[in-house]
Amino acid sequence: MQEEKTNDRRNFLKTIALGSAAVAGVGAGMFSAPGDRSLAIGVPRARAEGTRYKTAFIQWQPHTVPAAWSKGIEEVLGPQQVIDYELLDGQNKVEVQVSLVETLISQGAAVIFLQPIDSVALAPSIAKAKRAGISVITLNIDATEPHASHVEMNHYYGAMDIAKAMGDAMGGKGKVAILNAPPGIIIRDQRTNGFVDGLKKHHPDIQVVADQVADWDRKKAQDVLNTILAANPDLGGVYGVNDSMALGAVDVAKEKGLLGKIAIFGNDGETAALESIEAGELTGTQYTDVYQQGRLAAPAATVLATGGVEAGAFAQQSRLLMPYVIATKANVGSIQPSQRW
């Protein structure tokens, strides 16, 4: 058993060394193997050998959130000169993400950051990466296959707090509508269930009269909310499951002169939403420092890549829930420009 473990470890080191050597070593004219067992975990050894570690982040599709994660990751990995980092686009397609993971495996990547489109569909690929000794760190959407680490926004409890703040703004009674994401995505369920449970807990007299899909999209949210308002002219609150949809609701409220009469909340905390709050239009949003989320995921990658920690060595996957604030006009000024994404 012990022997097997040592072998695994040695294979892992070999994969890492040869993998990155083939990528960068040829150019640098160096092709040395590391002296394997004397290494202490956590000590970067590659610098001496001239090898580089490849890391990549496979995003879902281009959006403000993964762009900010990527920037946070780059800030940390960039100055560490032994690590190469690149951002890859999953094009909102499971098969593209799976193909990219496989390409990274054959490239001998050391660590893969992944924002999986689906928790189950990417699980076989994560298992494959683990077998090849590659650590996977997921962002926001967890996978059913245990892996090195998972860093996510606090969707469920954040949404509960949004419900509380919205109910407070509405005086504890009235009707609300949810502008929702297309079904089939875990964070949609977490952000919706958290909101509904939060209302039940803090403001049981508030009624959810509509829950409709607006595709994460500002324009679509305008159309959907117009329809909802036609059926419910006395609507007191709107919850957009992301900021884009909440801002679409703000557009409608402005146009119909309902600004200030309807409490509108978003989720994520992107710059446009914070500015809208400062302008007195959007009531509030759940703000997460997404740069920070990327910065927190990155050091784990450094340790996993350069410390020789085996991908299969995790009995339990680490899980980090990001801190958040419910940003409203009262506190939005405390969010610094450098924290805005």
Add this chain to the structure above:
Amino acid sequence: MASFFRISAIVNMRSASAALALFFAATIVFFCVSAPRFATASTVENLMSGFSFVAILAMGQAFPILVRGIDLSIGAIVGLVGMIVFDLSLIGQLPGYLILPLALLAGALAGAVNGVLVVHLRLQPFIATLATLAAYRGLTYAISGRQLVPGLTTTPIRDPWLTGIETYFDVGGWLGLSRLVNMPWVPLSFVIMLAVFVVLQVLLTSTRFGRDIYATGGNHEAARLAGIRVNNVIIAAYALAGLCAAIAALIMVARFTTATEALGAGMELTAIAAAVIGGVSLAGGVGAMFGPALGAFLLGAILIGLTLQGVPQFVQQIITGAILLAAVGYDRLLSVRRQRRLTAASTAAT
């Protein structure tokens, strides 16, 4: 006259296939030289496992195009069949050996509906299949077990009959080649792709149905006057496209151990691109199975190669577009030449 047309079509097809094969070989050589770690067993394995289902879709797509149609709904059929498999397995708890034939039947039926719309309602294929694209995708959401039963979103499919499709064979080891060189393991999906290729190619070249397909694509009216039941041929062509989409769906579900509502979205365009790159003429009546299959792997090799080179993905899309344009241009060139020869022959005859 008719036989002359057949011969010249075959000659053109041959030269188109040869050109594609050459281009494919050149692409592979280019990446082997320029892309780090492209010339490895694992890249070959990734290409086979990641693009066999695209090749199957492209071969299926070739049939509607051969009869002067197009099927925009095959991506949606992939999604629909995937969700049917998901529901039958996780909610219905049906055994996989029953689900497999049901899935294939569902795909063929969905395809046949396209054919019926085209033939009996006389809809433009583009419009008919655009409508079913929306309808099938909507139906996929409507029957989604992920929403009907909470908790299934995170439940993988474990039925060995279904997941068994994602199996790899150590062919190199059996042949003893692995002792000489690091050989890729061959995924079952690639073997399925080869089987589909052989069956469809034989169907096209050696059966009456195949001749009817070419005749119908060449000229509907002439084919009808020649006694071919054109309507049935067209419906069968769309049904075959649906059947191929179902096979692709089964491979994808096995690969992902689940089906999402968006499964296969946009894949109809990749399949059409692969078919056109593979020399299937959008004017109908010209094309075979070799081209579309190789076209799919060409697109795959380019995607993998450029990713290994670190080329941004939007550049990859531009390059794919350029290749598609070149292929259509080449097809046009061949057809202009064909037309000229035809005119020359007919003037000579009079």
